[in-house]
Amino acid sequence: MEAKLNELKERLREVGDYYAISSLMGWDQATYMPPGGAEARGRQMARIGKLAHEKATDPAIGTLLDELQPYADSLPYDSDDAGLIRATRRAYERDVRVPPALVAEMSEHGARSYQAWISARPQNDFAALRPLLEKTLELSRKVADCFPGYTHIADPLIDMFDYGMKAQSVRALFAQLRQQLVPLVKAITAQPVADDSCLKRHFPKAGQLAFGEEIIKRYGYDFERGRQDLTHHPFATKFAIGDVRITTRVQEHDLGDCLFSTLHESGHAMYEQGVDPLYEGTTLDGGTSAGVHESQSRLWENIVGRSLAFWEHYYPRLQAMFPDTLNDVPLETFYRAINKVQRSLIRVDADEVTYNLHVMIRFDLELALLEGTLEVRDLAEAWHARYEQDLGIRAPDDRDGVLQDVHWYSGRIGGMFQGYTLGNILSAQFYEAALKAHPHIPTEIGRGEFGTLHGWLRENIYRHGSKYTAPELIERASGSPMSIEPYMRYLRGKYEQLYKV
Ligand code: ZN
Numbered sequence: 001m002e003a004k005l006n007e008l009k010e011r012l013r014e015v016g017d018y019y020a021i022s023s024l025m026g027w028d029q030a031t032y033m034p035p036g037g038a039e040a041r042g043r044q045m046a047r048i049g050k051l052a053h054e055k056a057t058d059p060a061i062g063t064l065l066d067e068l069q070p071y072a073d074s075l076p077y078d079s080d081d082a083g084l085i086r087a088t089r090r091a092y093e094r095d096v097r098v099p100p101a102l103v104a105e106m107s108e109h110g111a112r113s114y115q116a117w118i119s120a121r122p123q124n125d126f127a128a129l130r131p132l133l134e135k136t137l138e139l140s141r142k143v144a145d146c147f148p149g150y151t152h153i154a155d156p157l158i159d160m161f162d163y164g165m166k167a168q169s170v171r172a173l174f175a176q177l178r179q180q181l182v183p184l185v186k187a188i189t190a191q192p193v194a195d196d197s198c199l200k201r202h203f204p205k206a207g208q209l210a211f212g213e214e215i216i217k218r219y220g221y222d223f224e225r226g227r228q229d230l231t232h233h234p235f236a237t238k239f240a241i242g243d244v245r246i247t248t249r250v251q252e253h254d255l256g257d258c259l260f261s262t263l264h265e266s267g268h269a270m271y272e273q274g275v276d277p278l279y280e281g282t283t284l285d286g287g288t289s290a291g292v293h294e295s296q297s298r299l300w301e302n303i304v305g306r307s308l309a310f311w312e313h314y315y316p317r318l319q320a321m322f323p324d325t326l327n328d329v330p331l332e333t334f335y336r337a338i339n340k341v342q343r344s345l346i347r348v349d350a351d352e353v354t355y356n357l358h359v360m361i362r363f364d365l366e367l368a369l370l371e372g373t374l375e376v377r378d379l380a381e382a383w384h385a386r387y388e389q390d391l392g393i394r395a396p397d398d399r400d401g402v403l404q405d406v407h408w409y410s411g412r413i414g415g416m417f418q419g420y421t422l423g424n425i426l427s428a429q430f431y432e433a434a435l436k437a438h439p440h441i442p443t444e445i446g447r448g449e450f451g452t453l454h455g456w457l458r459e460n461i462y463r464h465g466s467k468y469t470a471p472e473l474i475e476r477a478s479g480s481p482m483s484i485e486p487y488m489r490y491l492r493g494k495y496e497q498l499y500k501v
Contacts, residue, residue: 001068001071004064004067004068005068005071005081007064008061008064008065008068008084008085008088009084009281009282011055011058011060011061011064012061012088012281012282012283013281013282014055015052015055015056016281016282016285017281018048018051018052018055019052020238020239020240021048022045022048022049022052023237023238023239024239025041025044025045025048026045026237027237027239027245027247028041029041029045029111029114030231030232030233030235030247031229031230031231031247032229035115038111038112038115041111042107042108042111042112042115043108045107045108045111046104046105046107046108046111047104049103049104049107050100050103050104050107053095053098053100053103053104054100056091056092056095057092057095057096057100061088061092062092062096065085065088065089065092068085069085071085072085072086080276080278080279080284080467083284083466083467083468084279084282084283084284084467087283087284087466087467088282088283090163091283094147094159094160097146097147098143098146099146102139102142102143102146105139106139106143106411106412107411109132109135109136109139109411110136110410110411110412111411112132113129113132113133113136113409113410113411114406114409114410114411116128116129116132116409117129117403117406117409117410118232120403121399121403121404122399124397124398124399124403126380126398126402126403129403129409130376130377132409133376133379133408133409133413134376136408136409136411136412136413137369137370137376137413139411139412140157140370140412140413140414141153141370143156143157143412144156144157144370144414147159151166151167151168152166152167152168152367152371153370153371153414154167154366154367154370154414154415155167157370157412157414157415158170158414158415158418159415160415161289161290161291161415161416161418161419162289162290162291162415162418162419162422162470163288163289163469163470164289164469164470164471165291165418165422167367170363170418170422173422173425173482173484174356174360174363174418174421176484177356177421177425177484177487177488178356178357178360180484180488181353181356181357181488181491182357184353184491184492184495184501185341185343185353185354185357187499187501188341188353188495188499188501189341189342189343190501191499191500191501193340193341193342194336194337194339194340194341195333195336195337196336196337196338196340197337198326198329198333198334198337199254199255199256199337199338200253200254200255201253201255201325201326202252202253202325203252203253203255203322203325204252204322205250205252207321207322208250208252208255208258208259209228209248209250209258210321211259211317211318211321212228212248212258212259212262212263213228213262214317215259215262215263215305215314216262216263216266218448218449218450219263219266219267219270219300219304219450219454220270220450220451220454221246221266221269221270221273222273225241225242225243225244225273226243226244226245226246226269226273227245227246228245228246228247228248228262228265229245229247229248230247230248230249230250231247231248231249232249232406233249233406234246234247234248234249234261234262234264234265235247235265236265236266236268236269236272236297238269238272238286240280240281241272241273241275241277241279241280241285244269244272244273245269246262246265246266246268246269247265248261248262248265249261256338256349257349259305260301260305260306260338261348263300263301263304263305264297264298264300264301265297266297266300267296267297267298267299267300267301268287268293268294268296268297270296270300270454270457270462271287271293271296271457271461271462272286272287273462274457274458274461274462274463275287275462275463275464275465276463276464276465279465279467283466284464284465284466284467285465285466286465286466287465287466288464288465288466288467288468288469288470288473289419289422289469289470290415290416290418290419290422290423291418291419291422291423291425291426291470292423292426292461292470292473292474293419293423294419294420294422294423294424294426294427295422295423295424295425295426295427295429295430296423296427296457296461296462297423298423298424298427299427299430299431299457302352302427303427303428303431303490304445304450304453306338306339306352307442307445307494308335309442309443309445309446310445310446311331311334311335311338312331312446313445313446313447313448314448315331315334318334336498339351339352339494339495339498341353341354341495341499342354343391343392343393344391344393345387345391345393345395345400345401345404346400346404347359347362347404347405347420348404348405352424352491352494352495353491353495354391355420355421355424356420356421356424357390357391358391359417359418359420359421360390360421361383361386361387361390362405362407362417363417363418363421364386365379365382365383365386366408366413366414366417367414368382369413369414370413370414379402380398380401380402383395383398383401383402384401387401422482424487425482425483425484425486425487426474426482427487428486428487428489428490428491429474429478429480429482429483429486429487430457430460430461430477430478431486431490432478432486432489432490433460433477433478433479434453434456434457434460437456438452438453438456440452441453441456460476460477461473461477
């Protein structure tokens with residue numbers, strides 16, 4: 001058994017290495033690669049993706065899994081080996097269904113779309129992307145059709161990112177959340193809008209980067225096993241447990257953009273840095289689902305990074321970092337500014353209260369595209385119509401409309417948006433559980449100390465990697481299944497006080 005298990009691990013490590021190489025090329029493409037490299041990079045990533053897929057779907061893995069199953073069944077559910085065999089079987093049975101040629105085509109098409117989006121968005125040129133997007137939709141449907149027997153065509157795509165969720169269950173959860181969220185948004189936006197002009201002063205780039213990095217070091221992001229670089233659309237990526245990188249962008253007249261994206265991506269990265277080193281290179285090496293991953297970024301970005309306790313400690317540091325810029329701005333004004341709630345156009349800039357409405361729009365639109373009830377040629381207008389209906393505003397162009405997010409332009413439609421809102425819901429659920437175990441966490445945050453919180457997250461979430469599915473992990477860590485209640489308690493507690501509603 002041990003020899004078979006070692007052979008399985010060795011094969012998984014090989015697959016993992018190919019995926020890491022592909023991620024490294026993707027990181028380079030989004031940070032330092034000159035535009036002239038685009039075509040070759042698309043080909044190279046497709047080639048390595050194809051190779052990884054071939055290795056991941058080698059029938060020898062299926063045989064090993066079958067041979068190891070009796071051993072797995074003899075182990076306690078919590079054992080690492082049992083978890084490895086479970087998670088690998090799930091991934092293997094999913095991967096063998098998608099033909100290698102389709103995987104390669106998706107990868108190559110994704111790279112081409114991404115490059116086209118980089119130049120089309122600033123030019124507000126949705127027309128240029130339309131044929132690419134139509135192809136993306138066609139390929140996404142083909143992938144879904146590799147999993148016959150689904151109830152909704154988006155189900156197999158959602159399942160790849162948030163295992164255990166379906167179009168129907170996400171819709172039901174979102175409807176529940178929407179019902180409670182809309183009255184809160186209404187009550188808040190009936191109040192005078194918070195003044196956030198203090199964030200729009202001039203903040204030199206170097207200071208912004210240094211300040212963000214100072215904080216995430218305190219959070220526990222390990223720069224010996226990571227680094228931060230600049231990109232268009234911030235993300236975190238991993239090549240090994242010892243090399244988990246983040247990216248950000250800086251606008252000198254918008255303090256929040258760089259700062260909160262750094263805090264956000266550090267949350268993703270700390271999850272990956274915190275995986276048990278014994279899992280390195282196996283199926284267990286990495287966060288368990290998109291929603292759980294996003295819960296970690298939103299927890300550090302919002303629940304910690306936009307809290308009053310946090311800024312009672314960090315605001316004097318920020319003022320010292322930008323001398324004369326914020327001296328006339330009291331903490332109370334700054335705190336209101338970073339928690340300004342308004343009906344806005346851009347998801348990534350949206351406040352905590354309205355953010356989920358942005359996600360629901362995208363989720364509904366992509367479901368409609370996949371169902372065939374919405375055509376790509378009508379997508380830009382459908383986008384505007386939904387923003388008018390849900391948020392009461394309309395973007396002046398497509399740049400801040402349908403072109404604003406990279407997701408649909410990286411080669412896939414479906415599965416990638418619901419995780420943001422699941423993440424918000426879960427961030428509050430996990431934080432509440434951490435507070436129950438350690439009620440003094442807010443006091444520590446007020447001193448710029450994050451060790452107890454980080455320790456709880458590492459112990460209950462990070463270290464497990466993908467050993468447990470998201471539903472299992474949520475139960476284990478918080479004691480109950482996913483629920484919107486802790487999230488609504490958090491939002492109400494914070495914003496009813498801020499806005500006196
Ligand atoms: Zn994120």
